[in-house]
Amino acid sequence: MTSPSPIPDPVTLRRSAEAGDGQAAHRLAVLTAMGLGAPQDWNAALGLLEQAAELGFAPAVEQLDVLRGRDGRIDIATWLSSPPPRPLATGGAAILAIEGFLPGAVCEYVWRRAERLVAPALVYDPRTGEGRREAVRSNDAARFELPEMDVVLAVVRERIARTAGLPVAGLEWSQVLRYAVGQSFDWHVDWLDPANPAYAEDLRRRGQRIATCLVYLNDDYEGGETAFEADGLRWRGRKGDALLWANTLPDGSVDGRTRHAGLPPRRGEKRVLSQWLRGRAPRP
Structure with a gap:
């Protein structure tokens, strides 16, 4: 039941992000996190999410608040592991x-x-x-x-x-x-x-x-x-x-x-x- 959704062009998104488009930086962060249109890279994805937040894209700010630990950092290795079943x-x-x-x-x-x-x-x-x-x-x-x-x-x-x-x-x-x-x-x-x-x-x-x-x-x-x-x-x-x-x-x-x-x-x-x-x- 997974309908095909067109993948935005990462090159176009990157250019828009570099020009100051926070929403484009966020979309590129999502694609990078999921490995769609580009190799999956969690550190790069989080960097793009921070860029989107710095450019004033409010959903990116909210996501960073959810993911950051008490020390203000995001420990992606911990996020990607779970308690034992x-x-x-x-x-x-x-x-x-x-x-x-x-x-x-x-x-x-x-x-x-x-x-x-x-x-x-x-x-x-x-x-x-x-x-x-x-x-x-x-x-x-x-x-x-x-x-x-x-x-x-x-x-x-x-x-x-x-x-x-x-x-x-x-x-x-x-x-x-x-x-x-x-x-x-x-x-x-x-x-x-x-x-x-x-x-x-x-x-x-x-x-x-x-x-x-x-x-x-x-x-x-x-x-x-x-x-x-x-x-x-x-x-x-x-x-x-x-x-x-x-x-x-x-x-x-x-x-x-x-x-x-x-x-x-x-x-x-x-x-x-x-x-x-x-x-x-x-x-x-």
């Missing part, structure tokens, strides 16, 4: 919890970015490759495609990819899901059924959805657990915790035990960042 399932399915995956300030920042993009959530339509509205899914979602990406989101995506041991180029566009009271995502799987001919072209181009990661952006709600058929597992993270699971087995076949559901909150509003991970970058 803890297995949750006992029946063989690879379902892992990662406590303290993201700081609270990043969770709040991601939600601020997502709030203005929220719309009714869609399910995958194999006939079109796009999304469609279905009764099985009543929650809302915000999707960050390339025009909405920033350096903080790029850091989060890289951290997820490294934790899962999968290439960041294989990540689909990140989404933030919002569940109001009574809203849910009924029982489903994230992997694409290789026996269904409708998925053949998607699987050929982008490979299987090997893993899924959820990061809990808040915890001031009741209910709203993530439920799995495996072991009858019900899990609810605290703010900043992550839930990571493998949709496939070591031999590459899909793992039916990962059928799951987003249960409805009984009070409050649940917000999670949702990330699907493929095993490689898309083919043309």
Whole structure:
């Protein structure tokens, strides 16, 4: 479901940044952080983000505030590593919890970015490759495609990819899901059924959805657990915790035990960042 987004020309962006365009410096920072149109270079990306801030681009100032430590510096090596995961399932399915995956300030920042993009959530339509509205899914979602990406989101995506041991180029566009009271995502799987001919072209181009990661952006709600058929597992993270699971087995076949559901909150509003991970970058 990753729609192709045109990559801005880095040469043009660099010229504009050198001429004093803070927004251009920021876009170039995003491309450099993601390795799009230029080799991935985190130190260069952060330098460009600082340049954008110095040129008065307010979103760059906010991102630097989120990423800087108490000493005023950005320790990118720490940002790109995460606490160790803890297995949750006992029946063989690879379902892992990662406590303290993201700081609270990043969770709040991601939600601020997502709030203005929220719309009714869609399910995958194999006939079109796009999304469609279905009764099985009543929650809302915000999707960050390339025009909405920033350096903080790029850091989060890289951290997820490294934790899962999968290439960041294989990540689909990140989404933030919002569940109001009574809203849910009924029982489903994230992997694409290789026996269904409708998925053949998607699987050929982008490979299987090997893993899924959820990061809990808040915890001031009741209910709203993530439920799995495996072991009858019900899990609810605290703010900043992550839930990571493998949709496939070591031999590459899909793992039916990962059928799951987003249960409805009984009070409050649940917000999670949702990330699907493929095993490689898309083919043309």
